[in-house]
Amino acid sequence: MSLRTQLSDILPSLLPNNPAEAIKGTELIRLVRLQLTGNYSDASLRYHFSIMSCDPASPIAKVEKGQGYYRRSAPVPALSGAQELLSLSQGRLDDLNSDRGAVDHALERVKKFRAIVRRFNELNGRFPFEFREAFSAGSPLGNLWKYPEVAVVDWQTGDDPDEGMSLDSKMLAMKQRLGLPPFRLSGARLRIQSTLHSYREDFFQALSGSMWTQGGELIYAAPIEDGALADGLRALNATFGVGVISYGLSIEVLDDLPRAANILNAHPKETEALMERIDFNRIAAPRYRQHIDWSLLDTLRRDSSETTKLIEWLASCIEKGRAEPLAD
Known part of the structure; x- marks a missing residue:
């Protein structure tokens, strides 16, 4: 060797x-x-x-x-990375093929944004699960429409600060009797910036990849300043219910941020400074369903070890009675 x-x-x-x-x-x-x-x-x-x-x-x-x-922090999954590059180059990948440095620079922005989204959710009491194997090199292109890039779990926790992230046992028991999941599970598609030529594809991938969850979100890094673009996204949301969010992080701001590993491991004061750079704007609110599509989730479980890992993580939290982040 x-x-x-x-x-x-x-x-x-x-x-x-x-x-x-x-x-x-x-x-x-x-x-x-x-x-x-x-x-x-x-x-x-x-x-x-x-x-x-x-x-x-x-x-x-x-x-x-x-x-x-x-x-080194995990690389951007191949399929989602290629699609992001295609979007950033306006469909002309030849513009980037001759400049490996430009490709690495663009992918570094994607890694930074994924890290920001993860930390933002964690700080707001939400628990993210990142799909990576589903978008690895050699995976079918259809996976872009089959899985979200990030599944986000919202747990019903107790009101006592001393209990930390302990699950609300009464709410947990009641939901179990009603046949409802003791959490809200949503799927998110992440993109750097929206354009008039790509926003429909972004939106419907977010919709398709979140069909088995209780709701979907399309999350952009850059601000959405084009009125026609914002109206188009709201019109799709009114019909299909996928939420749309912008973190207000321009390309220049992303380039100015520290590397993804530094973002994920920043000290509290550093994290606070990073979060202050976010200009959060909800373009359209998601509509949530009460139930998960268990039959579709079971199909995905048989196709993906990551889906099995997600289920095992959720089951472990319920068994322990605590909302815990997924160990890396």
């Missing part, structure tokens, strides 16, 4: 998620040697750390200013 292959297997368990806790190269070499097969020099290991940290597909990333390495 090559050194790079070994490092790709070993490094994820050794590297910290938080760039602020980056591990120095000397210490990383010491830890790697405990699991490495073969006799490699320190210089060879440092060289591979440096080369791999420049590869967006590798598990290791180097801090931008300073020393040390951390675990």
Whole structure:
């Protein structure tokens, strides 16, 4: 097995998620040697750390200013990433194919926005579940219409602050007797910006991917300033019920934000500053259904291990009587 292959297997368990806790190269070499097969020099290991940290597909990333390495945040899933690039380039991918740097820059914006959406939901007492395997390379294009990029769970929790995120036992019991889910499950489609030529596709993908949930949302990073575009989205919402949200984060603001890993691991004061940059605007409110489409969910469960993971997570929270975030 090559050194790079070994490092790709070993490094994820050794590297910290938080760039602020980056591990120095000397210490990383010491830890790697405990699991490495073969006799490699320190210089060879440092060289591979440096080369791999420049590869967006590798598990290791180097801090931008300073020393040390951390675990790279998950890449943008292939299908949703390709569709976002297609939208950003107005359908002319040839414009980007000749400039790999532009592609990486555009995908970094997507990663930042996904991180912002995740943190925003968590801070507002909602529990996100990200679908990734469904949009991985080699997955059928139909998955763009079959799964949401993010499923969001709203639990009914108790009013006592001392109980934290404990579920409201009385409400839980009542909903179980009525055959209602003890949570509200919605599906969301994430996009950087809306345009007159792409908003219908965005909307109907959000609708289609959330049919098995209790409601759907289409979430844009950039502000929606075109009146005709906003009216078109509201007209679709009036008929089909998918909510539309803008976080008011322009391309320039996204480029100015720290990397996704820094957003996800920011300290409370840093997170507060990041959230202040959001100019939240609800273009149209979602309409929720009382029931989940269990037959459709069961079909998806047989097609996707991620759906099984979602169900097991929800069942675990109910069994424990606590609303808990999904462990990475």
